[in-house]
Amino acid sequence: MDRGFPPLSRTVEVQIDVVDRANNPPVWDQTVYGPIFVKENRNVGDRVVSVKASSGIENNPTVFYRLIRGSTAQTNKYDTFYLQQRNDNGHTWADIKVNHPLDYESIKEYNLTIRVENNGVQQLGSEATIYIVLEDVNDEIPLFTEREQETVLEGEPIGTPVTRVNAIDKDGTFPNNQVFYGIVRSPRNEGRDYFEINEQTGEIFTKVVFDREKQGAYALEVEARDGAPSARPNSNGQPNSGNHDIFNKKKILIGPYPEVAHYDSKLRNLTKPASLRSERLSEELREQRLLSADISSRLPYFESVNSSASELISNPENTRIARKIDTRLKD
Ligand SMILES: [Ca+2]
Numbered sequence: 144m145d146r147g148f149p150p151l152s153r154t155v156e157v158q159i160d161v162v163d164r165a166n167n168p169p170v171w172d173q174t175v176y177g178p179i180f181v182k183e184n185r186n187v188g189d190r191v192v193s194v195k196a197s198s199g200i201e202n203n204p205t206v207f208y209r210l211i212r213g214s215t216a217q218t219n220k221y222d223t224f225y226l227q228q229r230n231d232n233g234h235t236w237a238d239i240k241v242n243h244p245l246d247y248e249s250i251k252e253y254n255l256t257i258r259v260e261n262n263g264v265q266q267l268g269s270e271a272t273i274y275i276v277l278e279d280v281n282d283e284i285p286l287f288t289e290r291e292q293e294t295v296l297e298g299e300p301i302g303t304p305v306t307r308v309n310a311i312d313k314d315g316t317f318p319n320n321q322v323f324y325g326i327v328r329s330p331r332n333e334g335r336d337y338f339e340i341n342e343q344t345g346e347i348f349t350k351v352v353f354d355r356e357k358q359g360a361y362a363l364e365v366e367a368r369d370g371a372p373s374a375r376p377n378s379n380g381q382p383n384s385g386n387h388d389i390f391n392k393k394k395i396l397i398g399p400y401p402e403v404a405h406y407d408s409k410l411r412n413l414t415k416p417a418s419l420r421s422e423r424l425s426e427e428l429r430e431q432r433l434l435s436a437d438i439s440s441r442l443p444y445f446e447s448v449n450s451s452a453s454e455l456i457s458n459p460e461n462t463r464i465a466r467k468i469d470t471r472l473k474d
């Protein structure tokens with residue numbers, strides 16, 4: 144109430160929780176768990192960690208756990224992890240399990256908040272943090288990035304560079320993302336005996352001197368494999384290989400012998416001015432035609448003027464008038 148006149152007053156409701164001294168909040172074994180290292184290829188349903196808290200109430204060990212859903216993927220917004228409560232020998236555990244497939248290439252770590260509440264007259268709770276760090280496994284395949292067609296000229300010496308292929312492996316760590324190149328050693332690989340590749344750089348070189356009259360193009364299959372045993376199913380401990388990728392099939396054209404190519408292009412340059420000249424000629428011809436069309440369209444008019452002029456001169460009346468004017472002028 145204030146001292147004004149009339150006095151004004153306001154009431155506020157205050158709620159007071161009376162906490163029994165015996166009712167303490169639950170106590171975690173640890174307030175922070177981790178870092179807990181988890182391979183990205185763990186299966187859905189796999190347990191990544193078990194944590195527990197005591198109730199804080201004597202003779203009432205009951206506790207309830209839940210994972211707090213945060214506002215980001217790292218804080219479990221999309222329920223990447225779930226919690227399962229488990230009773231074991233008088234203790235209640237919280238098992239944290241994988242709910243959706245993990246991917247190191249997308250998200251590398253998670254910060255989970257777990258809350259526990261006891262079962263006293265007033266339910267009290269406390270929170271702990273679980274810090275999960277993913278580990279990369281070799282689950283990405285190297286994939287080629289560039290175009291499918293290249294050209295090499297005939298007559299070039301053995302060892303001439305043709306092109307350089309490039310493949311990218313999206314794995315997060317070495318050697319899972321290391322790339323080695325090779326020529327596919329299969330009878331259906333037409334170019335396998337004619338080209339070789341640098342395993343490290345992907346540069347392709349010729350192994351023979353080509354003659355385009357013999358064969359004008361070769362289909363060449365190259366492969367890219369990564370630097371560690373695959374973590375993908377049914378890989379038998381082999382590295383991942385991108386040879387099922389469409390870009391591993393390259394068409395290598397055999398271009399004309401350099402001398403021939405040289406004269407080819409010279410010849411093309413020679414014909415260019417000639418074509419320009421013919422264009423100019425046809426332009427002049429067109430103008431000429433327009434002009435003559437113009438003239439012939441005016442021709443009847445010229446003719447009529449001409450005839451009326453001669454008529455004027457041949458009229459005797461007019462001759463007389465002209466003579467008169469002429470005499471006056473002499474006067
Ligand atoms: Ca992955």
Ligand SMILES: [Ca+2]
Nearest residue numbers: 283314319369
């Ligand atoms: Ca890989």
Ligand SMILES: [Ca+2]
Nearest residue numbers: 279280282314
């Ligand atoms: Ca990976």
